[in-house]
Amino acid sequence: MQLNPWALVAIVMVAAVTYLLGHRSSRFATTTHDFLVARRTVRSRRNAAAISGEYLSAASFLGVAGVVLKDGADALWYPIGFTAGYLLLMLFVAAPLRRSGAYTLPDFVEARLESRSLRRLSTAFVVFIGVLYMVPQLQGAGLSLAIILPTPAWLGAIVVTILVALNVIGGGMRAITVVQAFQYWLKLFAIAAPAFALCAVFWTGGTPDGATPLAAPTSPVFLENAHIDVKTNVRLQVDDLTAVRVRDPGATADHEAVWLAHSEHEVAEGTMLTFPAGASVPVVTGAPVHNDNWLRPSSSGTDDLLSTYSLIFATFFGTMGLPHVLVRFYTNPDGKAARRTTVHVLLLLGLFYLFPTILGALARMYVPKLLVSGQTDGAVLLLPSAMMPGVLGQIVGAVVAAGAFAAFLSTSSGLLVSVAGVVSTDMLPGRVKDFRLATVLVIAVAATLAVVLRPPDISISIGMTFALAASTFSPLLVLGIWWRGLTWPGAMAGMITGGGSVLGALVYNNACSYTGWYMPWWSEQPAIITVPAAFAVTVLISLATRKHLPVDVNPIMLRLHAPDPLGFMRDRAVARFGQAEEKVRMGKGRHRK
Amino acid sequence: MVAADEYQRRVDGVREPDPTLGKNLPPRPPPAVEPVPPAPAPLTPAQPVKPPRRQRVVLADPRQGTTTLRARVELEEQTSWGELLIKDLVKAQLRTGLLLALLVVGVLGSLPVLFFFLPGFATASVIGVPVPWLLLGVVPFPLLFGAGLWYNRLAERHERDFVDMIES
Numbered sequence: 001m002q003l004n005p006w007a008l009v010a011i012v013m014v015a016a017v018t019y020l021l022g023h024r025s026s027r028f029a030t031t032t033h034d035f036l037v038a039r040r041t042v043r044s045r046r047n048a049a050a051i052s053g054e055y056l057s058a059a060s061f062l063g064v065a066g067v068v069l070k071d072g073a074d075a076l077w078y079p080i081g082f083t084a085g086y087l088l089l090m091l092f093v094a095a096p097l098r099r100s101g102a103y104t105l106p107d108f109v110e111a112r113l114e115s116r117s118l119r120r121l122s123t124a125f126v127v128f129i130g131v132l133y134m135v136p137q138l139q140g141a142g143l144s145l146a147i148i149l150p151t152p153a154w155l156g157a158i159v160v161t162i163l164v165a166l167n168v169i170g171g172g173m174r175a176i177t178v179v180q181a182f183q184y185w186l187k188l189f190a191i192a193a194p195a196f197a198l199c200a201v202f203w204t205g206g207t208p209d210g211a212t213p214l215a216a217p218t219s220p221v222f223l224e225n226a227h228i229d230v231k232t233n234v235r236l237q238v239d240d241l242t243a244v245r246v247r248d249p250g251a252t253a254d255h256e257a258v259w260l261a262h263s264e265h266e267v268a269e270g271t272m273l274t275f276p277a278g279a280s281v282p283v284v285t286g287a288p289v290h291n292d293n294w295l296r297p298s299s300s301g302t303d304d305l306l307s308t309y310s311l312i313f314a315t316f317f318g319t320m321g322l323p324h325v326l327v328r329f330y331t332n333p334d335g336k337a338a339r340r341t342t343v344h345v346l347l348l349l350g351l352f353y354l355f356p357t358i359l360g361a362l363a364r365m366y367v368p369k370l371l372v373s374g375q376t377d378g379a380v381l382l383l384p385s386a387m388m389p390g391v392l393g394q395i396v397g398a399v400v401a402a403g404a405f406a407a408f409l410s411t412s413s414g415l416l417v418s419v420a421g422v423v424s425t426d427m428l429p430g431r432v433k434d435f436r437l438a439t440v441l442v443i444a445v446a447a448t449l450a451v452v453l454r455p456p457d458i459s460i461s462i463g464m465t466f467a468l469a470a471s472t473f474s475p476l477l478v479l480g481i482w483w484r485g486l487t488w489p490g491a492m493a494g495m496i497t498g499g500g501s502v503l504g505a506l507v508y509n510n511a512c513s514y515t516g517w518y519m520p521w522w523s524e525q526p527a528i529i530t531v532p533a534a535f536a537v538t539v540l541i542s543l544a545t546r547k548h549l550p551v552d553v554n555p556i557m558l559r560l561h562a563p564d565p566l567g568f569m570r571d572r573a574v575a576r577f578g579q580a581e582e583k584v585r586m587g588k589g590r591h592r593k
Numbered sequence: 594m595v596a597a598d599e600y601q602r603r604v605d606g607v608r609e610p611d612p613t614l615g616k617n618l619p620p621r622p623p624p625a626v627e628p629v630p631p632a633p634a635p636l637t638p639a640q641p642v643k644p645p646r647r648q649r650v651v652l653a654d655p656r657q658g659t660t661t662l663r664a665r666v667e668l669e670e671q672t673s674w675g676e677l678l679i680k681d682l683v684k685a686q687l688r689t690g691l692l693l694a695l696l697v698v699g700v701l702g703s704l705p706v707l708f709f710f711l712p713g714f715a716t717a718s719v720i721g722v723p724v725p726w727l728l729l730g731v732v733p734f735p736l737l738f739g740a741g742l743w744y745n746r747l748a749e750r751h752e753r754d755f756v757d758m759i760e761s
Contacts, residue, residue, distance in 0.1 A: 073708075076729035080701065087697060087737050091690035091744055215723070296715050297708040297725045308705045316698070336752070339745055346741040350734030357730040482687050554676060558668060561683045563752035566668070566759065 004385075006398035007148045014186070014402045015163055018179050018409055025178045026171020032577040035172025035435045036103045036421045040571070042177055042331040048344030050177050051328045053184030053406075054414035055082070055345075056352060057133075058140035058377075059462035061187060061407040064353070066376035068360025069367075070287045072294035075360070077308055078463075079353035081315025083346065085466075089320040090342035095335035096481045096560040103330055103573040104422045105323045105473065111572060112480045114550045115488035118495075123426045125472050125499060126323040129465060130419035131446050133324070134412050136461045138450035140377065141408040147378050148401050154451045156408075161447040164413045168420065168443075169436045173331060176413045183410040188352050190403020194384055194396045195355040198362055201387050208365060217292045219280045220368035228273045228372050236265050236282035236372065239289050243279065247272040273372065284374040294364065306528065307521040311463060314527030318466030321473030324411075324418040334564040359383060380404070416443055430577060463525055464506055471498025471530040475538045481560055483542075484553050490542025498534030502526055668759075682755050689747045697740050701733060 033039050042050070060082060067075035102108035105126055110119040138157040145156030167175050207213055208223060219239040238259040245254040249270030259265055264285065267273065275281075288294040298304045319325060332338040363370070363379035366386045370376045381404065384396035420438040428434035472495045479486045505526040512519040522529060550556070562568040668675040708715040708725055717724045 073723075073725050073729060076726070077705075080729060080733045083734060083737050084697065084701065087741055087744075088694060090741055091694050095748070215718075292716075295723055295726075296712075297729065298705055298715075305705055305709050309702075312702065312705075336749065339748060343738070343741045343745045346738045350738050353734060354731065357726070361726075482683070555669070557683065558675075558679050561679060561686065562668065563682075563756050565756050568669070 004148055004394050004397055004401075006391075006394045007401040010398040010402035011145075011148075011405045014405050014409070015159070017182070018163060018406070019166060021179045021182055022167035022170060022175040026167070026175035029171035029174040030432070032425075032430055032432055032435065033573055034174045035417075035432055036330075036425070036573060037327070038173040038177050038331045040331055040333055042333075044332060044337045044340040045344055046177065046181050047328060047332055047337075047341045048348060049181035049184045051180075051325065051341065051345050052348040052352070053180035053182070053187065053410045054176075054328065055325060055349070055411070056184065056187050056407055057411035057462070058137050058144075058404065058407050060352070060356065061191065061404050062140060062144065062377045062380050063462065064356035065360035065363060065380045066370075066378070068357055069363045069379045070284070070371060070374075070376045072288055072364075073297035074304060074308055076297075076357060077311050078315070079356065081312055081466075082319070083349045083353060084316050085319025086342055086345050086349065088316055089325070090339060090346070092478050093320045093326075093481060094329055094338045094342045097326065097477065098329050098332055098338035099335040099560050099562070099564070099569050100556075101559070101569055101571045101573075104418070104425060105326055106422055106426055107572055109476065109480075109491070112550070112556060113486065113488040113491060114552075115492075118488045118492050119426070121492060121495060122473070122476070123422055125468075125495065126422045127419055127442075129321075129469055129472075130323055130415045130422075131442070131449065132468070133322075133462070133465045134415045134419075134446040135450045135453060137408050137412045137415070138447060139453070141405070142450070143375075143377065144381055144401070144404050144408075147381050148397070157447060157450045160405075160408045160412060161443055164409060164416055165439060165443045168413055168416050168439045172421075172435060173327075173417050176410075176417055177331065180410045180414060183406040184348060186406045187403045187410075188348075190399050190406070191352065191355040191359070191380075194380075194400050195358050197396055198383060198387050199358060202362060214291050214361065214364060215295055217290050219283065219289045220291060220364055220371070221280050222275050222277055222369060223366065224277045226273075226275045226277075226369040226372075228275070228369055230267050230269060230271045230273065230373050231375060232373075233269050234267050234372075234374050235285040236267060237285055237289055238263050238265065238280075238282045240280040242282065243276060245274040247274075275369075275372075281368040281371050283371045287371070291364070303521045307525050310522065310525040310528035313531050314463060314467040314470050314525060317470035317474040317527070317531050319469075320477060321469030322466075323422070323469075323473075324414040326473075327418040327421065328414070334569065336564050356380070362387070412446075416446075425576075464502070464509075467505075467525060467527040467530065468499060468502045470527050471502050471534045474531070475535045479535070479538055479542075483539075484557060485542050485546070485549070486538070487542045487545045487548040487550075489545040489548055490538050490540075493541040494534045494538030497537040498530050501530045501533060505530075678755075678759075682751065685751050686748060689744065689751070693740050693744050697736065700736065704728060 029035060031039075060079070064075070064078050067078055097108065100108050100111050102111050106119045106122045109122045110116065138160055139153075141160040142153040142156035145151055145159070146153050167179060239261065241261050242259045244257050244259060246257050247254045249268055254272075254274065259282070265282070283289045298308060329338045329341065332341055359380050363376075363383050367379060367382045370379055370382070380400055381397065384400060385393040387393065388396060416439060419442045420435055423438035423442060424430055424435040428438060475494045475498065476486075476491050480491070505523050509519065509523040511517070512523060559568045559570065668679065704725075715725050719727060
């Protein structure tokens with residue numbers, strides 16, 4: 001794509017504002033307390049905006065529209081699950097988790113079950129989940145910068161890495177809270193304004209000339225001659241007799257080919273395909289070909305149905321196990337504020353997720369060429385210039401690009417703070433300089449992986465991360481908060497069962513993608529099996545190991561559930577890292593709205 | 594005198610009436626001035642002087658009455674009564690949470706099965722927008738927010754009731 005100067009300006013502005021806001025709020029960040037939990041003084045509305053800003057990652061901003069473009073109605077479960085996860089988090093986790101007084105997820109685990117070895121295991125899972133989540137963010141940054149500007153794919157990853165590292169090193173949690181809150185509103189604007197503009201274009205212009213209506217029983221067609229650079233090996237299903245010019249990887253000239261109706265073709269990485277205007281669009285295997293199938297949910301049998309339910313399991317339970325989300329709840333002053341924060345988050349997320357769906361549906365008509373390469377994550381970025389030629393389209397595109405960039409920044413900074421907090425307090429002594437060291441280590445590992453590994457679909461890999469979080473931390477949190485009978489061997493067995501089976505599915509799925517074996521639905525989304533398994537194993541092993549019940553389970557349950565005005569909350573970070581100036585105010589459990 | 598004494602006690606169980614009230618007692622002798630010990634010699638420079646950390650001291654907190662304190666102690670020491678109280682609260686909160694979760698998950702979770710077994714429903718449309726897209730793309734978000742708002746009210750009410758019960 002050609003250079004869009006407006007997009008460059010927008011991205012530079014977002015970067016500058018992000019840095020300045022972070023710098024401004026990190027001036028007073030001096031203690032470990034500031035870096036880990038922002039002194040626990042973040043009010044519920046600000047924290048809700050920050051949580052939403054952190055949570056609306058590349059997977060939400062770009063990925064949801066992309067999956068809607070590819071999979072249609074079934075993909076709508078992604079935004080539902082991403083939001084509903086917060087309802088379950090609120091019902092079962094938010095307030096007691098805050099009242100535990102922990103400062104990281106492993107710290108909560110130790111506070112509840114008094115086991116150092118379980119703490120170490122959960123540290124490992126937090127680091128693993130955090131890095132697994134961070135890598136697609138950085139890769140997405142690279143890919144979308146490459147869509148907007150003619151740059152190599154690694155450049156975007158490095159730019160995001162440097163910016164995020166600067167902010168987090170400067171002020172940790174305290175610096176990124178304001179930044180993330182700002183970035184939520186930026187993202188909401190950056191998706192809502194283009195959605196309104198593009199809908200206006202669609203309603204005034206109607207279905208574009210030659211495009212297939214979304215309810216028609218045929219595949220989408222190219223609106224103009226399309227050159228497609230295939231970046232990964234794909235298998236395409238062809239619906240109709242299609243003339244195509246193919247340039248094989250390494251070749252210098254095109255050759256003409258005709259793809260027969262209802263055939264499948266392997267296309268190797270590096271191939272250039274050219275389709276004439278009006279040709280029907282070949283679609284990656286597994287995605288619905290015809291528009292009417294795309295429009296209808298669960299259209300291709302029980303496998304579709306099961307994978308939909310599996311996705312529901314992963315996202316509903318996964319949110320409450322994401323370490324970067326949980327650590328934000330520790331920044332609230334008390335349990336009541338944590339609960340109110342979640343109500344606000346439900347509102348803010350619901351507002352945001354109305355728009356990517358609309359953009360994904362519009363993309364099916366205007367930029368169907370993304371279906372060929374399978375890299376549908378670019379849909380939101382390419383849609384404005386495809387629908388509105390000229391400067392106006394470029395400006396709208398720049399707004400979207402700014403939002404996408406903000407998404408990469410806020411999510412990766414939240415992940416970085418949570419992982420660096422865990423690394424610095426569990427593997428290092430936990431002073432401010434250890435936090436900074438941990439930040440550098442973690443972001444270096446993540447950036448290296450992002451440049452080296454091959455980028456998958458953002459939403460798919462995020463789906464896997466959710467499955468991992470749902471099968472490891474959510475049984476531990478839910479049972480730990482509501483069931484006195486949980487023991488550390490039970491929790492550990494559940495975590496190993498859940499985490500191990502998800503990792504097994506991940507390895508098998510990757511093996512399939514390299515060797516071309518049959519890929520069953522559960523290898524892409526195993527949560528429907530692994531989450532109940534993890535819960536069952538946790539309960540059974542806990543019942544079998546009753547003698548390992550923590551001795552002070554009653555005082556702990558009291559602290560988790562007693563209302564804040566009674567003042568049972570104890571701050572574990574103060575006990576470990578010394579007095580914070582705000583301790584007096586926090587110890588009372590007084591509510592600050 | 595006796596009546597006044599009773600009156601004073603009833604108002605405030607702690608304060609005693611002034612024993613010198615209405616009596617002709619000799620004036621107290623002036624308090625003896627004790628000699629002040631000499632100021633300690635300044636520390637040797639080898640030991641660096643570290644000023645004590647400033648601390649905020651709260652002598653009395655008007656928001657915590659004596660009754661709260663007693664109930665708190667009872668809760669903290671985990672007497673059978675205190676344990677029972679907190680168990681009841683946990684049960685009430687868990688019941689509310691589970692009910693709401695069942696409601697929401699039941700409504701949302703029935704949609705895929707519904708679309709699967711009723712293809713006619715899955716292809717219906719209202720003013721040009723297919724019903725599944727409305728039900729999946731728009732409706733869940735107000736539903737989730739409403740459920741969250743409702744739970745927040747219920748949970749805060751449970752906690753308020755609990756605190757009221759402790760303090761009365």
